[in-house]
Amino acid sequence: MTLRLCCAWIFIFLLPGLSDGRKLLVVPMGGSHWLSMRQVVEKLSERGHKVVVVIPEVSWQMETTQAYTVKTYPVSYTLEELDNAFHEYVATHLKDLPFPLNALALYNSSVHVFRMFFVQCKNLFSSKETLLYLNQSGFDAVLTDPIFMCGATLANYFSLPFVFFMRGFPCNLHYEAPQCPSPLSYTPRLFTFNSDHMTFFQRVENALVSLLELVYCNGFYEDAIKFSSEVLQRDVSLLDLLNSASIWLLRFDFVFEYVRPVMPNMVFIGGVNCAQRKPLSEEFEAIVNASGEHGIVVFSLGSMVSEIPMKKATEIADALASVPQTVLWRYTGEVPPNLPKNVKLVKWLPQNDLLAHPKTRAFITHGGSHGVYEGICNAVPMVLMPLFGDQMDNAKRVESRGAGLTLNILEMTSKDISTALKAVINDKKYKENIKRLSDLHLDRPIHPLDLAVHWVEFVMRHKGAPHLRPAAHDLNWIQYHSLDVIAFLLAVVLLSLFISFKCCLFCCRRCCCKKGRTRKPTKSKSH
Amino acid sequence: MTLRLCCAWIFIFLLPGLSDGRKLLVVPMGGSHWLSMRQVVEKLSERGHKVVVVIPEVSWQMETTQAYTVKTYPVSYTLEELDNAFHEYVATHLKDLPFPLNALALYNSSVHVFRMFFVQCKNLFSSKETLLYLNQSGFDAVLTDPIFMCGATLANYFSLPFVFFMRGFPCNLHYEAPQCPSPLSYTPRLFTFNSDHMTFFQRVENALVSLLELVYCNGFYEDAIKFSSEVLQRDVSLLDLLNSASIWLLRFDFVFEYVRPVMPNMVFIGGVNCAQRKPLSEEFEAIVNASGEHGIVVFSLGSMVSEIPMKKATEIADALASVPQTVLWRYTGEVPPNLPKNVKLVKWLPQNDLLAHPKTRAFITHGGSHGVYEGICNAVPMVLMPLFGDQMDNAKRVESRGAGLTLNILEMTSKDISTALKAVINDKKYKENIKRLSDLHLDRPIHPLDLAVHWVEFVMRHKGAPHLRPAAHDLNWIQYHSLDVIAFLLAVVLLSLFISFKCCLFCCRRCCCKKGRTRKPTKSKSH
Structure with a gap:
């Protein structure tokens, strides 16, 4: 690499x-x-x-x-x-x-x-x-x-x-x-x-x-x-x-x-x-090494959201206690009273560098596009808690690829979080899927x-780059969708049908009239 | 490079x-x-x-x-x-x-x-x-x-x-x-x-x-x-x-x-x-060097067509005599009797290498996609004589960019060929346009x-590359164009309108009936 x-x-x-x-x-x-x-x-x-x-x-x-x-x-x-x-x-x-x-x-x-x-x-x-x-x-x-x-x-x-x-x-x-x-x-x-x-x-x-x-x-x-x-x-x-x-x-x-x-x-x-990847600082390296065979979970709701309502924080803390991994949680809010021992709260974390560490087992993220791509680049399965903007759609994309699970931050319970986290850590399919995505993503010519x-x-x-500007910009909506062409061709077809019909009608009438005329004299003869 | x-x-x-x-x-x-x-x-x-x-x-x-x-x-x-x-x-x-x-x-x-x-x-x-x-x-x-x-x-x-x-x-x-x-x-x-x-x-x-x-x-x-x-x-x-x-x-x-x-x-x-570019052989180098200040014109109708009817060949030879450049013509047919001195007939020519030579002034081509791209890569303006397949469309593309002129091989006269060739050699706009195209084409990340x-x-x-396969493949024609959705939405709109209309009608009737009923007794009173 x-x-x-x-x-x-x-x-x-x-x-x-x-x-x-x-x-x-x-x-x-x-x-x-x-x-x-x-x-x-x-x-x-x-x-x-x-x-x-x-x-x-x-x-x-x-x-x-x-x-x-x-x-x-x-x-x-x-x-x-x-x-x-x-x-x-x-x-x-x-x-x-x-x-x-x-x-x-x-x-x-x-x-x-x-x-x-x-x-x-x-x-x-x-x-x-x-x-x-x-x-x-x-x-x-x-x-x-x-x-x-x-x-x-x-x-x-x-x-x-x-x-x-x-x-x-x-x-x-x-x-x-x-x-x-x-x-x-x-x-x-x-x-x-x-x-x-x-x-x-x-x-x-x-x-x-x-x-x-x-x-x-x-x-x-x-x-x-x-x-x-x-x-x-x-x-x-x-x-x-x-x-x-x-x-x-x-x-x-x-x-x-x-x-x-x-x-x-x-x-x-x-x-x-x-692109930017640095070795971990001593502080983080120590935490990761101390996590033992279970490794770590990286948890961040993005650079813009570092605190959440206490009720949610308590539920999350409760759930994190249920996994043996050390959880590194970027959180600046009031410390939840039930914060378990395996959770380290930090004001900032080197997200991409931590995700790149082989001991990282899962990534709890809000589903921002940067975070999701860092998850993909480093092949770390995700638990997604989307908050706003495109995050819900991003989460849906990761979930539909079998590389993570999405939680509804409004409705999720402590049990939901725990179940989802255990699943992405222990069910091999999530790791396999994110590894496959990661391999495809990283296999690029530049x-x-x-x-x-x-x-x-x-x-x-x-x-x-004017040579990459499509001519479509010079068309109006009707022209772009060829509605004028369709209308013209329809008019031609209908007109042709109408003229053909009229011609047939005219011919039929002439034939009928002829027959009528040829019959009439016969009739008059009979009279 | x-x-x-x-x-x-x-x-x-x-x-x-x-x-x-x-x-x-x-x-x-x-x-x-x-x-x-x-x-x-x-x-x-x-x-x-x-x-x-x-x-x-x-x-x-x-x-x-x-x-x-x-x-x-x-x-x-x-x-x-x-x-x-x-x-x-x-x-x-x-x-x-x-x-x-x-x-x-x-x-x-x-x-x-x-x-x-x-x-x-x-x-x-x-x-x-x-x-x-x-x-x-x-x-x-x-x-x-x-x-x-x-x-x-x-x-x-x-x-x-x-x-x-x-x-x-x-x-x-x-x-x-x-x-x-x-x-x-x-x-x-x-x-x-x-x-x-x-x-x-x-x-x-x-x-x-x-x-x-x-x-x-x-x-x-x-x-x-x-x-x-x-x-x-x-x-x-x-x-x-x-x-x-x-x-x-x-x-x-x-x-x-x-x-x-x-x-x-x-x-x-x-x-x-x-991609493959080699130095010219001694034979070709000598011809190019001998061309003097006027340089050369490269002429090939592609690897598949090396001869043409004598009538056409004679017309072309006639036209080539009108330019001061040395013309290198890939031609294996019967030698036209009027072949001018500035034209060298060859059974094969290193097209890309010749086009890359700074002394090359123009390229007469059938408009095959390989030839056209060699013209673009080397910024050589073209006279195009398309024969079959996509060649006419290719020629049209080059011409519409102002980087060459297209001739109809069936109708072209000796004068047409001469005029076109002189234009692409002497009118600076053709060279400028092909240079611009060439610069854009060569400026690529890989x-x-x-x-x-x-x-x-x-x-x-x-x-x-299953991840690059669009879901459109799993839809039929009606689904792809959302015709079922449009029909459904139209049905819903029409049904809603119909129900609203019926409701209005019902209300109006009730109102009218009421009025009618309230008026009737009045009328009967007046009687």
């Missing part, structure tokens, strides 16, 4: 014309989204490009570094307000409300978070100094996580080619915008939690959700679109903003995602976050990190 | 587990199709795999070699018969018949060639000794050019995973079989010669051709399907035979092909044939040859 990575690096490093020092503007999304993007940005910096990361003065996990230039702009909110908005969002997911109150509450809290982030974008465009700096920098391209649209707006504003780096949009936008067909019969929509093998009624549900998408995404992005239209001084739609992305770097592959049509400007870099770097550089070198 | 290729090779060579000596059965198609496949096969042999290439005793350009095992089987035809069938096929394309006689003649001659090749497959299955040898060899996978279906039938017969290596099928089969959507509005069908930007009537034509495909491909493959059904002892359709291909190695990319939806098990290896080798090895290692 080391030899392989080393060689891949040498290979890329020696490519002629690749380290010709171009200029890249990065507009990231803070928090967990930044974790894998940072690796790509660092690699691009290492390769001699001038990288400027533009971030708000108040944000999550966006520590400054020497590796690239960080340009901050002032914002009109405090870190506390940002945290509160997010905590409220998570808390809504943990409330056990009946339908449709739960759906409405989730929708409203999502819209609230989206609005909070759009404020960032307004703040950015209000900072004349930042805009002037960016304008004068002469960037070759923009790399952005487009979930809140600011990067796309900025790239359109400066007329720069742009690359998206993301797991996906809600509402299928990451397929709609690049004109990628999504047959509803086997491509499950986000938030349906269906697999690619659907029953008839699941397919009906899928179709209904796709209709609903037309409505709910407008709610999410209403503010962003209004603002972009103002900034760009023209009426833009959501698809207008997104469809000129040169390359879509998508953080999944088809070991995890269900197989479906894709477009040539989509590049799949699932597992990009597994590492996803190198692939991502290549395509960002490609866009910088060629000022975009 | 050398460093880059060298490093790519070192990289692949050092990958652990890649040279673990697996067994591969190769079922190629002879003639020009074999040219690029041979490079992949040789590379796989070099990497320690046991490769057996199974070929008929009588075939084109399938010289034996030490690099891999060649297993031949007896056939029931002679080389003369094979050559005659092909010459008749080419001759039909050079006949100037009116429509629809030309279409019928082309269809019939194609069916004849297809039948000739199906005989090979029957001969293979008649050779008990060959079948026994193949059965006992314990192959891990089959690599095949499936144009005549024999490899697919053989792989199905031995229940082996298989990889297709090809430019494409007629009738869009290479998209139909892997369940890849092909929107008719911007994906031109083969033989329409349209681009991805179509007028309304071109889109109508495209739709009509797609309907025609349902018929004409059955004609081409009728014998193959009948034979496969016999061999496999079950009723198979064309799609049944093809849809379990693990990987489709397709010899194009989106610098050449129009951008369109693709599937994750399609791997694009356009330019795979440009060489197509290494990519092809990787995916063949992947299929051998994992016994296929």
Whole structure:
């Protein structure tokens, strides 16, 4: 593995014309989204490009570094307000409300978070100094996580080619915008939690959700679109903003995602976050070694959620006592009173490095895409406790591959957790399935990190990738679906049938008239 | 470039587990199709795999070699018969018949060639000794050019995973079989010669051709399907035979092909044939050096067609006299009496090596996919004289990119050829466009040859690539297009409307009756 990575690096490093020092503007999304993007940005910096990361003065996990230039702009909110908005969002997911109150509450809290982030974008465009700096920098391209649209707006504003780096949009936008067909019969929509093998009624549900998408995404992005239209001084739609992305770097592959049509400007870099692997620190190495033959369980609900309500924490602690493994739990909340001896609470853990350890038996995760891929890369079976966003769908994908078990965090009991954890540790099929997925995932011609770097550089070198833009963008809805052609051909067929019918009728009538006329004289003769 | 290729090779060579000596059965198609496949096969042999290439005793350009095992089987035809069938096929394309006689003649001659090749497959299955040898060899996978279906039938017969290596099928089969959507509005069908930007009537034509495909491909493959059904002892359709291909190695990319939806098990290896590059022999080096400042023009109608009717040859010779460049023409027919001094006739030429020479100014080609890619790899503008198969469509693609000019071989005059040749040599836009295409094509994260080798090895290692098989294969036509869901939802909507309407009607009637009843007594009172 080391030899392989080393060689891949040498290979890329020696490519002629690749380290010709171009200029890249990065507009990231803070928090967990930044974790894998940072690796790509660092690699691009290492390769001699001038990288400027533009971030708000108040944000999550966006520590400054020497590796690239960080340009901050002032914002009109405090870190506390940002945290509160997010905590409220998570808390809504943990409330056990009946339908449709739960759906409405989730929708409203999502819209609230989206609005909070759009404020960032307004703040950015209000900072004349930042805009002037960016304008004068002469960037070759923009790399952005487009979930809140600011990067796309900025790239359109400066007329720069742009690359998206993301797991996906809600509402299928990451397929709609690049004109990628999504047959509803086997491509499950986000938030349906269906697999690619659907029953008839699941397919009906899928179709209904796709209709609903037309409505709910407008709610999410209403503010962003209004603002972009103002900034760009023209009426833009959501698809207008997104469809000129040169390359879509998508953080999944088809070991995890269900197989479906894709477009040539989509590049799949699932597992990009597994690239950085370091030896364990002495502290963690000691814990792992002390775990004996039973090994360890890694437990983290992601970089964004490190505490949960005490009731849930107590139930979980209760369940963890039932396994002989040492559990390393990333948890910063109040310590549950029933915390068993085999559980070590830590404020932070080197997740990928721990998962890579041969003593790791299972991974309890919220099902974030980074965590899931670290589970896959290291072949560790998972117990998934999805909280929000795409996590439930991610969990469903892992479960449908037989590589883990999903628990409903609202309904799970201590016994459910214990049963699921024991199953993934002791039932060999989970380990076999995740090992198979891992082998398939790792057997690739080039590492996803190198692939991502290549395509960002490609866009910088060629000022975009217009040769990968489908002609479908130049068609309207009726033309795209050939409805005008179908109507024309139907009209021709019907007209032909009508004319043929009329001709036949005319011929028949002539024949009848002739017969009639030939008979008439006979009759008159008889008279 | 050398460093880059060298490093790519070192990289692949050092990958652990890649040279673990697996067994591969190769079922190629002879003639020009074999040219690029041979490079992949040789590379796989070099990497320690046991490769057996199974070929008929009588075939084109399938010289034996030490690099891999060649297993031949007896056939029931002679080389003369094979050559005659092909010459008749080419001759039909050079006949100037009116429509629809030309279409019928082309269809019939194609069916004849297809039948000739199906005989090979029957001969293979008649050779008990060959079948026994193949059965006992314990192959891990089959690599095949499936144009005549024999490899697919053989792989199905031995229940082996298989990889297709090809430019494409007629009738869009290479998209139909892997369940890849092909929107008719911007994906031109083969033989329409349209681009991805179509007028309304071109889109109508495209739709009509797609309907025609349902018929004409059955004609081409009728014998193959009948034979496969016999061999496999079950009723198979064309799609049944093809849809379990693990990987489709397709010899194009989106610098050449129009951008369109693709599937994750399609791997694009356009330019795979440009990998082998050698210095020119003394003979050719001398000719090129003697060409002076004007340089040379490379002229070849492909490995399969080295002579043309004298009338055409004379016209061409006439045109070639009008340019100052030295023309290297691969031609084995009778020497035209007007052959100018600047034209050198050769029986064979190192096409890719000559195109790579900086003194090469233009490439006159029949538009075969190998030649076109060698033109693109080496950034040489083209004059295209398509003859048969996909060549007209290939030529259209090059022309639509502004990288060459297409001539109709039946109608072209000496002046047309001269004008086209002078244009691509002297008008800078052709050189600029082909240079742009070449830069885009060559800027890739991994060489197509290494990519092809990787995916063949992947299929051998994992016994296929079932994780890349879309669930669409398990749906019928109605389910795939969600017609049942649409019918159900429509029924629900109509039923709801009907019930609402009935309820309204009922309420109205009750209201009216009430009013009527309340009014009646009043009326009776008035009486």
